[in-house]
Amino acid sequence: xxxxxxxxxxxxxxxxxxxxxxxxxxxxxxxxxxxxxxxxxxxxxxxxxxxxxxxxxxxxxxxxxxxxxxxxxxxxxxxxxxxxxxxxxxxxxxxxxxxxxxxxxxxxxxxxxxxxxxxxxxxxxxxxxxxxxxxxxxxxxxxxxxxxxxxxxxxxxxxxxxxxxxxxxxxxxxxxxxxxxxxxxxxxxxxxxxxxxxxxxxxxxxxxxx
Numbered sequence: 001x002x003x004x005x006x007x008x009x010x011x012x013x014x015x016x017x018x019x020x021x022x023x024x025x026x027x028x029x030x031x032x033x034x035x036x037x038x039x040x041x042x043x044x045x046x047x048x049x050x051x052x053x054x055x056x057x058x059x060x061x062x063x064x065x066x067x068x069x070x071x072x073x074x075x076x077x078x079x080x081x082x083x084x085x086x087x088x089x090x091x092x093x094x095x096x097x098x099x100x101x102x103x104x105x106x107x108x109x110x111x112x113x114x115x116x117x118x119x120x121x122x123x124x125x126x127x128x129x130x131x132x133x134x135x136x137x138x139x140x141x142x143x144x145x146x147x148x149x150x151x152x153x154x155x156x157x158x159x160x161x162x163x164x165x166x167x168x169x170x171x172x173x174x175x176x177x178x179x180x181x182x183x184x185x186x187x188x189x190x191x192x193x194x195x196x197x198x199x200x201x202x203x204x205x206x207x208x209x210x
Contacts (some may be wrong), residue, residue, distance in 0.1 A: 020054035021079075023047045024062065025087050027078040031069045105138045109154045115139040118171070119155065177203065 016023040026036035027047060033192055037044040039150055055062055062076030079157060115137060146165070160167040177198065179187075187197040 007081060011124060017050070017057060019055060020050040020057070021083055022087065023050040023056050024076075025053060025080065025083040028072055028076065029065075029084060033070070068105045104132055105134045105136070107138060107150060107151045109140060109144045109151050111141055112139045112154065115158065177201070 013140045021039065023042075023046075026039055028032055030036050030039065033047045034167065037047045040047065051062070054175045058075070058079075061073055062079065063070040064073055065071070108119075115138075119137065123135065123137065127133065138151070142149040143156065146154075156172060157173070160169065173198075179201070183201075187201055190200045191197050
């Protein structure tokens with residue numbers, strides 16, 4: 001029973017004349033065959049032929065003529081409410097796809113402080129000079145899992161020896177160890193050499209704060 005219903009529905013969908021429906025929607029929206037023909041880029045006679053074909057297929061009259069305008073009848077209005085929503089959705093989707101096609105997307109992941117202090121002041125200039133790029137910045141302390149996440153590149157602080165990834169240096173930076181004066185005095189008692197002092201020091205490193 002259900003399979004039979006599906007087959008009937010599919011056959012009726014194939015029988016729908018989409019061109020005639022498109023022409024009907026334009027006439028119903030604009031009110032005249034001439035305006036619809038201008039919008040569609042065809043002749044008025046082509047539009048009239050499609051309307052006649054659609055009315056013949058449905059077995060009803062869709063319009064009544066008042067002076068120089070075509071007014072929807074009840075069945076025509078019912079059809080128009082459905083078709084205009086469908087074609088509006090199709091036009092919106094087509095426009096969105098076109099805009100998306102013309103844009104080049106890039107997703108960048110950075111640590112929060114790096115995004116604010118280094119990337120933030122520079123990204124506005126890049127966006128202004130490259131208007132066809134759609135840039136998304138994800139500021140998080142978590143590293144990217146490129147095999148499961150849609151991230152194009154991850155800007156991170158480190159020596160760059162991450163296995164399985166292509167690494168390009170962006171900027172060189174210096175790290176300065178800091179400690180309280182009492183701890184420094186203790187290190188200096190261990191050695192006069194700063195390198196040796198660091199060997200005796202207990203270093204606290206937090207990559208997520210960078």
